[in-house]
Amino acid sequence: GAKYVVTAGGVTVTAKRVVVAVPPPLAARITYDPLLPAARDQLTQRLPMASVAKAIAIYDTPFWRADGLNGQVVSDTGVISSTFDNSPPDASYGALMGFIEADEARRFDAASEAEVKAAVLKDYVTYFGAKAASPTSFVLQRWNNEAYTRGGPVSIGAPGVLTQYGPALRAPVGGIHWAGTETSVHWMGFMDGAVRSGERVAKEVLAVL
Numbered sequence: 001g002a003k004y005v006v007t008a009g010g011v012t013v014t015a016k017r018v019v020v021a022v023p024p025p026l027a028a029r030i031t032y033d034p035l036l037p038a039a040r041d042q043l044t045q046r047l048p049m050a051s052v053a054k055a056i057a058i059y060d061t062p063f064w065r066a067d068g069l070n071g072q073v074v075s076d077t078g079v080i081s082s083t084f085d086n087s088p089p090d091a092s093y094g095a096l097m098g099f100i101e102a103d104e105a106r107r108f109d110a111a112s113e114a115e116v117k118a119a120v121l122k123d124y125v126t127y128f129g130a131k132a133a134s135p136t137s138f139v140l141q142r143w144n145n146e147a148y149t150r151g152g153p154v155s156i157g158a159p160g161v162l163t164q165y166g167p168a169l170r171a172p173v174g175g176i177h178w179a180g181t182e183t184s185v186h187w188m189g190f191m192d193g194a195v196r197s198g199e200r201v202a203k204e205v206l207a208v209l
């Protein structure tokens, strides 16, 4: 049957089947020769990544618990729209994780880490009190700025995209198969959907080998 040659980073692999398991807009950045069918490319032109960052402030203790707070906030104002208590089970230190999402994430893509930290801690003080102003360390991850992610948590279609272009989401192109959470019919956009997509593609490949 057909053979596929995949080259990346100086490595070349020859295979009967290829599984592409990256988000659709990133799959579109791979060079295909011959070109993919138009329907597939037009689909991936229309599934952009959303925008998200995570900000984690580390403290000596999960101090908010003593105030009767569980560390979880949902807010429609501020930079941080939701938080979670990410402290380890033994509470040997405290960790507050907050999401920076959508408009706020885009607003901070070009900001310095110090600017983001100041804005995030202002919100944490509003939510958890003055102690939140002084973390022992601060970790920021902006997926919009990562070469092999460029946003998150998932790529999303505007209304009409799936009804018009959807069939190309999972349809193999010759021996090229499409996995990744975006292709899942269940828990799309989550880890669960990613695993399900892997199982579906494994069955597809085994059926033809």
Ligand SMILES: Cc1cc2nc3c(=O)[nH]c(=O)nc-3n(C[C@H](O)[C@H](O)[C@H](O)COP(=O)(O)OP(=O)(O)OC[C@H]3O[C@@H](n4cnc5c(N)ncnc54)[C@H](O)[C@@H]3O)c2cc1C
Pocket (backbone or CB within 6 Å): 008, 021, 022, 023, 026, 030, 052, 053, 054, 143, 148, 149, 151, 152, 153, 154, 179, 180, 181, 182, 189, 190, 191, 192, 194
């Ligand atoms: C901030 C954030 C919070 C989230 N929270 C949750 C949560 O609480 N629960 C949950 O279930 N899910 C959550 N998700 C979603 C979850 O992370 C994704 O659904 C899941 O990781 C998708 O898995 P995947 O294998 O489809 O793709 P990915 O995990 O994106 O894997 C794709 C891989 O391909 C690599 N890659 C990209 N381009 C290329 C290329 N050209 N060549 C080679 N490699 C390439 C990337 O580096 C990456 O490692 C969250 C995501 C984000 C960003």
